[in-house]
Amino acid sequence: xxxxxxxxxxxxxLTDGSFWWGPNGEEWKRFHFADIMxxxxxxxxxxxxxLISGEDSPLIDRLAAKMQISDVEKSCRDKATALRRLAALxxxxxxxxxxxxxxxxxxxxxxxxxxxxxPADAQPAIRxxxxxxxxxxxxxxxxxxxxxxxxxxxxxxxx
Numbered sequence: 720x721x722x723x724x725x726x727x728x729x730x731x732x733l734t735d736g737s738f739w740w741g742p743n744g745e746e747w748k749r750f751h752f753a754d755i756m757x758x759x760x761x762x763x764x765x766x767x768x769x770l771i772s773g774e775d776s777p778l779i780d781r782l783a784a785k786m787q788i789s790d791v792e793k794s795c796r797d798k799a800t801a802l803r804r805l806a807a808l809x810x811x812x813x814x815x816x817x818x819x820x821x822x823x824x825x826x827x828x829x830x831x832x833x834x835x836x837x838p839a840d841a842q843p844a845i846r847x848x849x850x851x852x853x854x855x856x857x858x859x860x861x862x863x864x865x866x867x868x869x870x871x872x873x874x875x876x877x878x
Contacts (some may be wrong), residue, residue, distance in 0.1 A: 721867050722834055723815040725761060726769040726790075726802060727777055727862060731821035732768075732838060735858030748778050749858065757863030760785045764870055767809055771801045772802055773824055799827035821845055821857050836865050 730736055732817035739747040742811055761768060769790035776793070783791045785864055790808070792801045798820070806813050814833035818825070821841040829848055836851040838861035846852050855863040 721872070722766070722768060722817045723811055723813065724767040724779065724805060724809060725817045725819070725866065725869065726771050726805060726828070726832075727819040728798075728821060729770055729772040729776075729782070730774060731784070731841070731857045732819050733862055734859060736821070736840075736855065737858075746776055746778065748776070751859055751863075753855075753860035754858070755786065755833040757860075757866040758788070759864045760870065761777075762787060763787055766866075766869070769805050771795050771798050771818075771828065773798075790876065797827065798825060799831050802828045804833060817865070819862065834869075 727733060733750055734748045741747060758768060768788045769820045770779055770783055770788055771792045773795055779793055781789060790805055793799050802816060802818060806816060813831050816832050817834035817836055818828045818832035819836040820829050821838055823842060823844060826846060834851060837845045837849040838853050838857035840856040851868060853860040853861040855864050
């Protein structure tokens with residue numbers, strides 16, 4: 720079954736997991752333009768995109784607005800439930816959804832996603848349950864690599 724929606728964690732997936740605090744207490748994150756281009760390519764190809772984060776950062780909203788991602792869940796403590804909600808909202812089966820995560824709080828969502836994926840530097844427990852692990856680290860083109868694989872429709876990974 721083909722992937723129709725890609726949901727992803729933010730910190731450790733779209734970022735390298737680091738954050739900086741500015742002198743006035745503001746939080747800064749770094750995003751990689753390869754991932755930004757990958758999100759743009761996915762959207763133009765008709766894939767739906769979603770962000771599911773345990774954090775409640777205005778930077779997530781800013782990224783979502785820039786990339787025209789309307790499905791955003793922040794402060795999420797149950798990512799599997801969030802994934803089920805996305806499936807129902809878009810009338811998709813879980814088999815049509817890819818979820819990319821990097822840490823133990825992503826395990827429940829990875830367990831039910833049709834294509835569980837992780838960046839190269841995800842925690843070992845995550846990498847072992849994923850059907851696709853990128854060669855790139857989180858925040859350094861991992862999302863782009865995943866999207867390029869999905870757009871190329873690699874049959875082995877999507878069966």
